[in-house]
Amino acid sequence: xxxxxxxxxxxxxxxxxxxxxxxxxxxxxxxxxxxxxxxxxxxxxxxxxxxxxxxxxxxxxxxxxxxxxxxxxxxxxxxxxxxxxxxxxxxxxxxxxxxxxxxxxxxxxxxxxxxxxxxxxxxxxxxxxxxxxxxxxxxxxxxxxxxxxxxxxxxxxxxxxxxxxxxxxxxxxxxxxxxxxxxxxxxxxxxxxxxxxxxxxxxxxxxxxxxxxxxxxxxxxxxxxxxxxxxxxxxxxxxxxxxxxxxxxxxxxxxxxx
Amino acid sequence: xxxxxxxxxxxxxxxxxxxxxxxxxxxxxxxxxxxxxxxxxxxxxxxxxxxxxxxxxxxxxxxxxxxxxxxxxxxxxxxxxxxxxxxxxxxxxxxxxxxxxxxxxxxxxxxxxxxxxxxxxxxxxxxxxxxxxxxxxxxxxxxxxxxxxxxxxxxxxxxxxxxxxxxxxxxxxxxxxxxxxxxxxxxxx
Numbered sequence: 001x002x003x004x005x006x007x008x009x010x011x012x013x014x015x016x017x018x019x020x021x022x023x024x025x026x027x028x029x030x031x032x033x034x035x036x037x038x039x040x041x042x043x044x045x046x047x048x049x050x051x052x053x054x055x056x057x058x059x060x061x062x063x064x065x066x067x068x069x070x071x072x073x074x075x076x077x078x079x080x081x082x083x084x085x086x087x088x089x090x091x092x093x094x095x096x097x098x099x100x101x102x103x104x105x106x107x108x109x110x111x112x113x114x115x116x117x118x119x120x121x122x123x124x125x126x127x128x129x130x131x132x133x134x135x136x137x138x139x140x141x142x143x144x145x146x147x148x149x150x151x152x153x154x155x156x157x158x159x160x161x162x163x164x165x166x167x168x169x170x171x172x173x174x175x176x177x178x179x180x181x182x183x184x185x186x187x188x189x190x191x192x193x194x195x196x197x198x199x200x201x202x203x204x205x206x207x208x209x210x211x212x213x214x215x216x217x218x219x220x221x222x223x224x225x226x227x228x229x230x231x232x233x234x235x236x237x238x239x240x241x242x243x244x245x246x247x248x249x250x251x252x253x254x255x256x257x258x
Numbered sequence: 259x260x261x262x263x264x265x266x267x268x269x270x271x272x273x274x275x276x277x278x279x280x281x282x283x284x285x286x287x288x289x290x291x292x293x294x295x296x297x298x299x300x301x302x303x304x305x306x307x308x309x310x311x312x313x314x315x316x317x318x319x320x321x322x323x324x325x326x327x328x329x330x331x332x333x334x335x336x337x338x339x340x341x342x343x344x345x346x347x348x349x350x351x352x353x354x355x356x357x358x359x360x361x362x363x364x365x366x367x368x369x370x371x372x373x374x375x376x377x378x379x380x381x382x383x384x385x386x387x388x389x390x391x392x393x394x395x396x397x398x399x400x401x402x403x404x405x406x407x408x409x410x411x412x413x414x415x416x417x418x419x420x421x422x423x424x425x426x427x428x429x430x431x432x433x434x435x436x437x438x439x440x441x442x443x444x445x446x447x
Contacts, residue, residue: 028399054435055400056294057332061293070285077283
């Protein structure tokens with residue numbers, strides 16, 4: 001090593017291999033992505049990632065996975081590997097929408113929600129005779145919840161409202177100011193936070209597109225009952241929506257009671 | 259198919275939608291991911307449970323990206339877990355870090371040792387060769403995700419020292435990985 005402890009600056013005589021190691025170590029600490037983009041890693045980066053992970057694991061005392069957590073994960077694994085038939089455009093297992101990391105809390109409700117997902121995937125009883133398609137907004141017994149722009153700049157001009165019929169457990173999202181999206185690149189996804197459930201697991205309200213400027217009015221369909229809608233959020237996600245939102249792009253928020 | 263006879267890498271089968279393999283992932287990597295999460299949360303089990311769920315979802319989704327020529331499946335899983343945990347608990351790094359915070363790990367239950375593989379065992383044994391301040395820097399950098407400047411602030415070490423420790427650590431880890439021949443080896447018979 002050419003570096004002398006106590007020096008605050010890099011030695012100008014660093015060997016090329018030292019400079020290379022230094023560069024990849026700087027990259028490792030400054031690259032803040034939460035997921036690895038495996039295909040884009042070069043050999044040095046992959047090796048550094050592996051070395052860091054190896055150090056982390058080797059320096060960590062191992063403890064057995066708690067039995068109750070293991071049981072829940074096994075149930076989740078089973079559902080992951082056998083997705084329910086899609087009833088919306090997004091082809092994803094219903095259970096997967098429960099895995100959002102919106103906050104921190106215990107895992108306790110996962111099993112209950114997973115059961116709710118299972119029940120939701122069973123064929124629902126036929127609705128009473130009524131016209132096909134969603135009810136018109138005027139037919140809803142709905143409250144209006146104003147939509148505010150979210151922290152992502154894409155939503156800075158967004159305005160609108162959620163029309164939510166609590167008894168029906170559905171409603172409409174009406175908004176303007178959200179940019180037209182290219183569905184082959186990204187889609188908007190609606191999330192509904194149920195006040196009676198763990199806030200980490202909002203209900204997936206589905207993906208949608210904005211295909212023209214002006215007002216858009218979209219019927220909200222949910223895979224599991226929403227007992228007490230507390231907050232709605234719209235994020236930007238990859239085509240088809242996401243299993244686990246990274247919350248990186250929240251473009252709109254509507255909080256019940258505002 | 260028995261648990262002792264796996265015709266293809268587990269992650270490959272997960273990527274192919276094999277339900278049994280997806281569940282086997284939980285059994286095989288559960289302790290590793292849980293232990294890493296528990297460390298990142300400083301023992302907050304509720305937070306750790308949440309993180310473990312997230313990580314498994316990503317492991318299943320990324321399973322098709324596993325390349326056996328580039329390391330063991332446990333290492334692949336640890337790489338995913340490390341990134342997720344750093345992102346999730348970045349704000350949790352304690353204000354000050356004592357040198358004895360990164361203690362050496364005593365021998366594990368042989369069951370874990372077998373699951374983790376030769377690369378982990380070689381590195382675990384090699385950690386004793388590092389000085390405490392080197393382990394501390396590597397913990398802050400590799401486990402907590404701090405930048406070198408942040409490590410300087412937390413430890414009071416000069417930047418040059420931090421860089422030196424990290425480079426030396428990377429070199430050692432590289433040597434241990436090569437010595438263990440970690441490519442494609444998963445567990446011991």
